[in-house]
Amino acid sequence: MSRLREQNKQRTFEQIQRAAKDLFERKGYAATTTREIAEEAQIATGTLFLYVQDKAELLLLIYANAIGKLMDATFATVPEDRPLPELLLHIFGPFFELYGRHPENARHFLKELLFHEDDHSRSQQVGLQNEEFIQRLAHIIQRAQERGEIRQDVDPQQAAGSFFAIYFATVTAWLGSFLVMDSASLEQLRSLFELQIRGMLPPDTASAMETM
Known part of the structure; x- marks a missing residue:
């Protein structure tokens, strides 16, 4: 029973x-x-x-479920033979598509996630998902490090956190209507990632880029 x-x-x-x-x-x-x-x-x-507890908890739950599924699908299909900037767009791009399907709902999701007065366990669930996301991304960066794309002294975990921060700031600005997100804007995101990667390049590669 x-x-x-x-x-x-x-x-x-x-x-x-x-x-x-x-x-x-x-x-x-x-x-x-x-x-x-x-x-x-x-x-x-x-x-x-x-x-x-309320309607907001349902919104957080729905997005948490969608984020979890999308994260699994995205990391399961990361190509092994592409440069790091392309891998980052492969990983982060689908999340812009997710939020772009219903941007008004996504704005409310972000607001509830960041500013809800109650201590929702669903907010904590999304926080744990973000931590897992950064952990998975750190593994991708470590493999790029092993291929010689970034310096050996770069901490993959810190680099992953930095890339996630760039993504989160961009998606927040977009949902806050400070940016219009389209394919051109995704290229702007790529430029931000490349700028960040430039500071992580091995010395020989960085010198070669400076002389180009």
Whole structure:
């Protein structure tokens, strides 16, 4: 009986997530109410709050799930024979596509992630995902280091954190409407990555670039 109850709870929670995701995409996060989510999930509004604190937690959960799946897919398809700037765009580019599908919802996600007053466990989940992302990226940088693309004294973990910071600042500026993100803007992101990489180049490579 206990196992059956847990299965029923899990099914209800999945119904709630599907209902919220569908409504957020159709109506937008701001225009969607918890009552509508409950009706879409075919549960009482009070039941909804047995599973989540509020609408914001659902938004964080939906994006956390999407980020986790995209991270796995992206790192699983990293090509081994491309230079580091191209690898970075391969890794970070799909996340701009994710946020670009529903930019208004993505703005609310970023706002809730950074500024929500409550201590959401879902915010912590995204934070842990970011840490995992940086760890995976550090392995990519370490392999580039082994190929001689960057200096041996560069700490891959710090380099990964630096690239992630550039990405996060860019995506924040974009969602805040300070940037218009298109293919040209992704090339600007590539330029920022290349500028950062320039400081990590082995001496011989850096000297050669300076004389070009």
